[in-house]
Amino acid sequence: MLRITDLSVSYGDHVAVTGLSLDAPDGKVLCVLGPSGSGKSTVLRAVAGLEPPRAGTIELDGTRLDGLRPDQRDVGLMFQEHALFPHRSVDENVAFGPRMRGLGRATVRRRVEEALALVDMSATARRPVTELSGGERQRVALARSIAPRPKLLMLDEPLGSLDRTLQTRLLEDLPHVFRELGTTVVYVTHDQHEALALADRVAVMRDGRLEQVDEPAALWRAPRTTFVADFLGLTYLTALPVRDGVASGPWGPLPVPGTPDGEHDVVLLPGAVRATDPQRPRRPGELAVPAYVADRRFAGDHVRLVATPDAGPRLSVAVRSEVVPAPGDRCELALDPRAVRVLEDDGAADGPLALTLTSPSRPSSSEHPAQEPS
Amino acid sequence: MNAARTRSRRGTTAALLTVPAAFLAVFFLYPVATIVVTGLAPEGHPELGVLGRVVTDPSVREVAWFTLWQALLSTAATLAVGLPGAYVLSRIDFRGRRLLQAGVTIPFVLPTVVVGSAFLALLGPRSPVNAALSALLGEAAPTLDLRRTVTAILVAHVFFNYAVVVRTVGGLWSLIDPRVEDAARVLGASRWRTFREVTLPLLRPAIASAAAIVFLFTFTSFGVILLLGGPGRATIEVEIHRATTQLLDLPLASTLALLQLVAVVASLLVYGRLQRRTTTQPLVGSATTLRAPRSRGERWFLRANLVLVAALLLAPLLVLVERSLSTGAGYALTNYRNLFSAERATVLAVPAGEAVRNSLVFGVAATAVAFVVGGLAATAATVSRGRAADLVDRALMVPLGTSAVTVGFGFLIALRHPPLDLRGSVLLVPVAQALIATPFVVRTLLPVLRSIDERLREAAAVLGATPARIWREVDLPIVGRAALVAAGFSFAIAVGEFGATVFLARANLPTMPTAIFRLLGRPGAANFGEAMAMSTLLMLVTAAAIVAIDRLRIGQVGRF
Numbered sequence: 001m002l003r004i005t006d007l008s009v010s011y012g013d014h015v016a017v018t019g020l021s022l023d024a025p026d027g028k029v030l031c032v033l034g035p036s037g038s039g040k041s042t043v044l045r046a047v048a049g050l051e052p053p054r055a056g057t058i059e060l061d062g063t064r065l066d067g068l069r070p071d072q073r074d075v076g077l078m079f080q081e082h083a084l085f086p087h088r089s090v091d092e093n094v095a096f097g098p099r100m101r102g103l104g105r106a107t108v109r110r111r112v113e114e115a116l117a118l119v120d121m122s123a124t125a126r127r128p129v130t131e132l133s134g135g136e137r138q139r140v141a142l143a144r145s146i147a148p149r150p151k152l153l154m155l156d157e158p159l160g161s162l163d164r165t166l167q168t169r170l171l172e173d174l175p176h177v178f179r180e181l182g183t184t185v186v187y188v189t190h191d192q193h194e195a196l197a198l199a200d201r202v203a204v205m206r207d208g209r210l211e212q213v214d215e216p217a218a219l220w221r222a223p224r225t226t227f228v229a230d231f232l233g234l235t236y237l238t239a240l241p242v243r244d245g246v247a248s249g250p251w252g253p254l255p256v257p258g259t260p261d262g263e264h265d266v267v268l269l270p271g272a273v274r275a276t277d278p279q280r281p282r283r284p285g286e287l288a289v290p291a292y293v294a295d296r297r298f299a300g301d302h303v304r305l306v307a308t309p310d311a312g313p314r315l316s317v318a319v320r321s322e323v324v325p326a327p328g329d330r331c332e333l334a335l336d337p338r339a340v341r342v343l344e345d346d347g348a349a350d351g352p353l354a355l356t357l358t359s360p361s362r363p364s365s366s367e368h369p370a371q372e373p374s
Numbered sequence: 375m376n377a378a379r380t381r382s383r384r385g386t387t388a389a390l391l392t393v394p395a396a397f398l399a400v401f402f403l404y405p406v407a408t409i410v411v412t413g414l415a416p417e418g419h420p421e422l423g424v425l426g427r428v429v430t431d432p433s434v435r436e437v438a439w440f441t442l443w444q445a446l447l448s449t450a451a452t453l454a455v456g457l458p459g460a461y462v463l464s465r466i467d468f469r470g471r472r473l474l475q476a477g478v479t480i481p482f483v484l485p486t487v488v489v490g491s492a493f494l495a496l497l498g499p500r501s502p503v504n505a506a507l508s509a510l511l512g513e514a515a516p517t518l519d520l521r522r523t524v525t526a527i528l529v530a531h532v533f534f535n536y537a538v539v540v541r542t543v544g545g546l547w548s549l550i551d552p553r554v555e556d557a558a559r560v561l562g563a564s565r566w567r568t569f570r571e572v573t574l575p576l577l578r579p580a581i582a583s584a585a586a587i588v589f590l591f592t593f594t595s596f597g598v599i600l601l602l603g604g605p606g607r608a609t610i611e612v613e614i615h616r617a618t619t620q621l622l623d624l625p626l627a628s629t630l631a632l633l634q635l636v637a638v639v640a641s642l643l644v645y646g647r648l649q650r651r652t653t654t655q656p657l658v659g660s661a662t663t664l665r666a667p668r669s670r671g672e673r674w675f676l677r678a679n680l681v682l683v684a685a686l687l688l689a690p691l692l693v694l695v696e697r698s699l700s701t702g703a704g705y706a707l708t709n710y711r712n713l714f715s716a717e718r719a720t721v722l723a724v725p726a727g728e729a730v731r732n733s734l735v736f737g738v739a740a741t742a743v744a745f746v747v748g749g750l751a752a753t754a755a756t757v758s759r760g761r762a763a764d765l766v767d768r769a770l771m772v773p774l775g776t777s778a779v780t781v782g783f784g785f786l787i788a789l790r791h792p793p794l795d796l797r798g799s800v801l802l803v804p805v806a807q808a809l810i811a812t813p814f815v816v817r818t819l820l821p822v823l824r825s826i827d828e829r830l831r832e833a834a835a836v837l838g839a840t841p842a843r844i845w846r847e848v849d850l851p852i853v854g855r856a857a858l859v860a861a862g863f864s865f866a867i868a869v870g871e872f873g874a875t876v877f878l879a880r881a882n883l884p885t886m887p888t889a890i891f892r893l894l895g896r897p898g899a900a901n902f903g904e905a906m907a908m909s910t911l912l913m914l915v916t917a918a919a920i921v922a923i924d925r926l927r928i929g930q931v932g933r934f
Contacts, residue, residue, distance in 0.1 A: 012666055048560045052668060070559035077560045083553035087575045096571075100562030148561060 007056035034205035076150035097148030250312035272339035405784025413628035456539025464544035485870025486597025522604030594777035740868035743808035748815025778873025811864035
């Protein structure tokens with residue numbers, strides 16, 4: 001089990017990670033999710049011993065890692081863009097780690113064979129890595145990082161440099177590899193789909209801090225802040241007045257039990273909005289959202305409608321029926337009022353890209369609930 | 375379509391190459407051929423007696439042996455000192471890094487005579503080192519006199535070629551993805567093992583290039599050894615000079631030049647092979663590899679290197695200036711005043727001011743010639759493709775390796791007969807200097823020209839520009855700065871050129887380097903002081919050219 005406590009890392013004046021505490025349970029896959037520059041890679045580098053932390057402790061299976069050199073830590077790290085040794089062949093790359101551990105020739109060879117077999121690259125063992133394709137490099141890099149059998153395997157945006165098709169294929173292979181290894185995995189990515197597909201737990205990072213840690217399903221069911229909602233691509237409504245546990249939204253009352261009176265941001269969970277048609281009319285309890293179609297995109301097994309309601313923000317809806325309204329048509333959407341959650345006010349109501357330039361800093365939510373973002 | 379394009383490209387290459395080819399043929403191949411003929415057939419018919427003399431004569435063998443081992447030792451010493459410097463200057467970010475990077479280039483372009491003078495001053499009995507020693511220990515202090523020792527030669531060679539290692543190796547080092555080294559660390563390799571198993575193999579092409587170039591430069595070292603060496607401390611170059619000017623034995627000089635040519639061509643071939651065997655590796659922008667020192671060890675490493683650079687690079691130059699101002703009893707401008715006074719002109723045959731003027735005039739003329747020849751050649755090498763480009767590339771490297779003395783000596787024996795009787799012509803000196811500066815012009819321009827994305831030219835062509843127009847509108851503006859650098863660099867080389875000039879400059883038309891050499895050859899503190907003063911002036915002239923280059927912030931100088 002990896003336990004990070006109160007970790008801070010800075011590069012000169014730039015603070016990359018601050019006060020981060022995070023556990024990665026044994027044998028599970030922890031995905032660290034966040035936009036670029038949020039400090040995800042820095043966490044991995046600090047755990048690997050490549051960046052000296054300014055404060056905090058890092059423990060692996062009860063042993064303090066901080067203070068140890070990278071080569072003494074027994075962790076595996078698969079780098080962004082792979083960082084393969086360009087002057088060595090595939091098997092020499094994979095053999096490097098076992099060799100450094102002083103294993104015998106036969107053992108090294110066996111480890112290399114096993115690692116390459118696991119990523120299905122046995123046939124290319126003798127090739128120079130410079131001749132490999134992107135996907136092959138990725139597999140070799142993975143084999144190299146698992147060959148020494150580290151206690152902890154960390155992967156830094158391993159699919160970042162690959163094209164979509166390869167990403168999808170490797171995304172299907174990785175869970176199998178992780179299961180086979182049985183080690184604890186920390187997987188850094190900015191892609192929520194990767195996190196969804198792989199993670200037992202997801203840690204969302206923002207500006208060097210931890211924003212939320214949860215199981216993937218829980219994260220989608222209950223994003224804690226507007227930042228997380230935004231990053232997961234969810235729609236939210238800002239500054240709805242709440243009174244007696246009911247928020248008054250642009251389309252009707254939304255029950256938010258237990259929420260104190262005042263103004264709150266409310267997120268629409270996935271599936272909260274659907275398009276209605278004669279076969280699937282609005283059910284009792286659902287709110288009607290009259291809108292017109294702004295855009296329509298074919299997406300394989302469904303069509304995605306971007307609808308502009310008469311009030312409130314734009315909504316994106318997946319439609320699977322045969323008749324799909326065209327841009328400019330009126331349509332009626334149905335909103336399930338139970339599929340909404342109140343978000344904590346985190347000062348980023350304008351979304352992560354706007355940062356502090358436009359939104360005035362606000363004190364934390366519960367004490368001053370009535371302040372209005374500009 | 376394609377064939378037509380290839381044909382037109384070949385036509386362009388050929389047209390561009392006319393001038394450089396003619397220049398090389400007349401002023402390089404012809405003199406070299408004359409040396410070969412004079413060496414192998416001194417009386418007009420082949421006679422292998424001289425050749426036998428070289429092989430059997432113990433003194434010639436001794437010279438050849440000394441030349442070889444001092445070059446190998448110098449190369450090893452330069453690498454040993456230069457590699458840590460390359461790391462510091464390419465990977466560690468500290469205040470003054472850019473300044474230092476420019477600063478280490480200065481010795482590389484300093485005239486050999488200036489370097490020789492500086493080390494005479496630094497290592498001689500009246501140096502500040504000895505002054506400090508006697509101040510500390512009184513009468514009992516030993517007087518260190520390292521003049522005329524191998525140590526002096528080695529130190530001077532390291533001083534000279536430090537920049538070659540730092541720039542060539544550092545240039546590659548700054549582009550190697552540090553994550554590759556990080557990967558090795560995480561996989562369990564110690565710092566030292568990471569360096570040995572990952573960094574060193576990745577740097578090998580640059581290290582090999584730098585080593586080959588340093589070997590070439592030190593193997594053909596002339597000025598430094600002429601001033602700092604002594605009996606039994608002569609390289610082939612110095613022996614060629616001695617055979618020509620003192621023994622008047624032209625066949626011996628020719629044979630020695632021949633021996634040297636063979637060695638030079640051999641090491642150039644090795645260099646060419648090494649250059650071709652570069653592995654493709656993932657290179658990253660140098661901005662991402664630079665970072666502030668983080669551990670205490672790194673800070674100490676940085677400090678140690680800075681001290682070393684200061685001691686190695688600054689001390690000789692400071693002592694040179696100090697000596698030039700010293701009058702034996704305090705400091706004054708006496709040496710400078712004497713240098714330019716009419717009464718003292720007898721030593722130089724002309725007032726020193728004329729030597730300065732000659733140097734500047736020759737320098738400008740040589741720069742113009744080198745620029746035209748080198749610029750055309752570099753353009754041709756950029757335009758041509760495949761084997762042609764390869765050939766042009768290699769042909770242009772040859773004069774780089776050929777020593778200045780060979781050029782001077784070749785001019786001396788080749789260009790004194792009709793149809794090309796240039797004996798006594800003032801043209802000889804600038805042409806020789808241009809020949810020596812040309813490869814540097816090519817090496818400065820070629821990488822920049824080659825770095826221009828072919829698609830820029832294609833875009834211009836699609837937009838309706840003719841080939842000439844493309845050159846003017848795309849190539850020229852991009853190359854403009856590099857062109858200025860090339861000009862400044864070749865000017866510095868021409869002004870400081872000694873090896874060829876000493877053969878060719880007439881007694882009544884001395885240049886600054888030959889004047890310094892003459893002053894150093896005379897006994898007496900006054901002459902020595904004036905030599906120091908003249909060296910200081912020459913250093914200022916070349917340093918000015920380099921500072922001008924650095925203003926333009928182009929880092930190609932000294933990179934191979």
